[in-house]
Amino acid sequence: MKGIVLTAYGEPATGLEFRELPEPGDPGAGQVMVAVDYAPVNFSDILVARGWYSVHPELPSVIGNEGAGRVLANGRYC
Numbered sequence: 001m002k003g004i005v006l007t008a009y010g011e012p013a014t015g016l017e018f019r020e021l022p023e024p025g026d027p028g029a030g031q032v033m034v035a036v037d038y039a040p041v042n043f044s045d046i047l048v049a050r051g052w053y054s055v056h057p058e059l060p061s062v063i064g065n066e067g068a069g070r071v072l073a074n075g076r077y078c
Contacts (some may be wrong), residue, residue: 003062004041009051016049016063027075039067 008015014044017050027033045063 001036004064006049006057006063007020007051007060009056009059012046012049021062027073029077031035031070031075034067034068034069035072036067038069041065042066 001023003019003021005017005019005021006015007017009024024033041064044053048057048063050053
């Protein structure tokens with residue numbers, strides 16, 4: 001699985017890295033696993049990367065808040 005990881009706030013060209021990431025486990029109760037086919041890096045992602053957005057995730061963090069894909073599995077409710 002691949003993803004864009006935010007490693008440092010500031011200049012997106014140096015703080016964002018395209019990385020191979022571990023596959024997630026099976027979804028838990030109330031969760032779904034989605035294969036993301038398309039995901040843009042949009043303006044709000046750049047604001048997050050620069051540290052200018054109201055959300056400041058703990059680093060390193062996979063960036064991106066939009067996408068289109070297919071549900072692969074769903075967890076069951078307990």
